[in-house]
Amino acid sequence: MEKLLGLLILVVYNCLQTSARPQSRQPEQVHLSLGVKPSQMVVTWLTQDDVNATVMVEYGTQLGQYQYQALGQTTVFVDGGAGQTVRYIHRAKMVVAPGQRYFYHVGSNAGWSNMFYFNTLPAGTNISYKVCIFGDLGIVNGVSFGRLQRDAQRGAFDLVIHVGDFAYDLSAENGTWGDQFMRQIEPIAAYVPYMVVAGNHEETYNYSNYVNLFTMPNSSDNQYYSFDMGPVHFVALSTEYYGFFYKYGLTPVFNQFKWLNDDLAKANQNRDNVPWILTYMHRPLYCSNENSEECMGLDNDLIRNGVPGVPGLEDTFNTHAIDFGFWGHEHSYERMWPVYNRNVYNQSADPYHNAPAPIYVVTGSAGCYSLHAGFDQDPAPWSAVRALDYGYSILTVYNYTHLYLQQISDDKNGAVIDSLWITKDRNHYYNAVYRNSLRSVHIPKPKRSENHVFMDDSNEIH
Structure with a gap:
């Protein structure tokens, strides 16, 4: 009887294995x-x-x-x-x-x-389309998955930009969490181009799961690249070169910085045809979440300003007059006033028309198991709108002079909880002279602990 039972178990096991293998x-x-x-x-x-x-x-x-x-x-x-x-x-x-x-x-x-x-877009550069932008989307508590899948197949947007942190994590359980995540984005990404940058949760095994699973233009490791789409030049950057410099050295920081300056110089030469410049990356330069070390700490200062001998990003963004920047990392939505070097430009009647500095947005609330990031009780002076709703951003590119931003709330069944026109005159690009002619509010740098070090805390979930 025991031999018969053992044989039956073996037959059932082999049947299960045989039925599974063709699918592989x-x-x-x-x-x-x-x-x-x-x-x-x-x-x-x-x-x-x-x-x-x-x-x-x-x-x-x-x-x-x-x-x-x-x-x-x-x-x-x-x-x-x-x-x-x-x-x-x-x-x-x-x-x-x-x-x-x-x-x-x-x-x-x-x-x-x-x-x-x-679908492919019409020819030309002065065309209209919609971009869906979000970050920090996980398998567990991936609240926005359903609406994103449905809307992608309905043609509600033409491009997806995921600003880092996938699955939590792509490498977990021998990569099987990555398998599950990639299957879940297929109903989105098989219909709409899905563009990505790495977040801190992709760092495991030197980003190998992230590098192998995705394919970005002009990039061997998917960390930084650019492309034109209609009237917008998109620039993807890695903040993780800064966040993990103590592990991988500073060479990636310098290589990216040189590439960025060359790329933006070329983009500015083509601004008659492609007038908008939009950057996206994972960690924010500015935010007002309650974990203040993430928003105003040394780590953010390193990415924003660098240190002697190590270049930051903010001066380059402003030298080349970028218009927009999107980030994740903080599990919330926050839209900033135009801001540069801790100077907030919100004193005019319409700060978002011919903005004298970049407009930044944190959009890291698509949903993951660590829930919301929370905010400081008082908004930072650069903060225009904040929300803890799960959701994602939709940027409508209308033409050479008009963009329209909307924040979609999954908590409120797809309602728009923030919207904004960003406009500029044809062939208007800000510079220091223009910026200095406007009133601004300056925010002094915070006092910091002497014990703070540049290290990514692997115990924190962002």
Whole structure:
């Protein structure tokens, strides 16, 4: 009887294993990202096993008819966890035309994905579109997932920017949390390009899960890059080079800084065609959350101003007259007045018209297991609007002179809890002379503990 029971258990086990294995060659975690050129759309997907076949994307503009093929490339990724789990990452580049809807699927003779679709923007630079921006989205308490998935497939936005901290964490449990997260974003990212920057929660194993799972333009490690989309030049940056400099050294800080100055210099030469410049990264330069060391501490000062011999970012942002900056890290929403060097420019009748300094937004409230960050009782002088609702930001790019920001609340069933027009005259870009002609409020630097050190506290969940 015991032998029969043992045989039955073995048969059941083998059946379960056999039924699971064919699925491991099936494409999953399908997601889009922008290519180096406007005529390119990149699709990335994963299989748990080697497919031993040519991988590709088949795509076309007619439903169910794939007119084109693009062969893919495969990277073998070994997770850094104890299990040393092997995954196979596949990437293919589609050549696309403006103003079209494309239908596509990915895979090989070993298995194909479902059919997905995406839209390309019209040609030209003076065009309108919507960008969905958020950070700090986890598997547990990922409040915004449902609305984001639904709205992506409804065409409510044309681009997603995730400003760091994924899954909590992509590397957890031998990367299986990353698998689950990437499956959850597929109903968003298979339909809309999903652009990313790293947060502090991606640092494990030298960012290897983050680097391997995503594909960003002009970047081998997805840490910094830029692209143009209509009238906006987007610049993605890593604040984690500053946050973890004690572990990886300062060379990444210097390399990024040199690239940033070169990139923004080129962007300013093209401002007749692409007048807006928007940056996005993970950690904030300014905020007013109750954990003040995150908002006004030495770590923020390092990113903002640097230290002797180490460049910060704020002066460069202002030298090149960036318009907008988005951050996460704090699990809240906060919109700032135009601010530079702790000078707040909110004394005019319309501070957001021809703003003399960048406008910054913290949008880290998409939902994760550490709940909300909380705010100081009194807003900082640079703070215009604050909210603890779960949600995300929508930036509507209208044209060369008008942007429109909305904050969507999941707590309030998709209601808009903040909105703002950002406008500027054609060919207006601020400089020091213009800024100095306006009244401002200066906020002195806070007193700091002598014992504070530049270290990322791994016990804090941001």
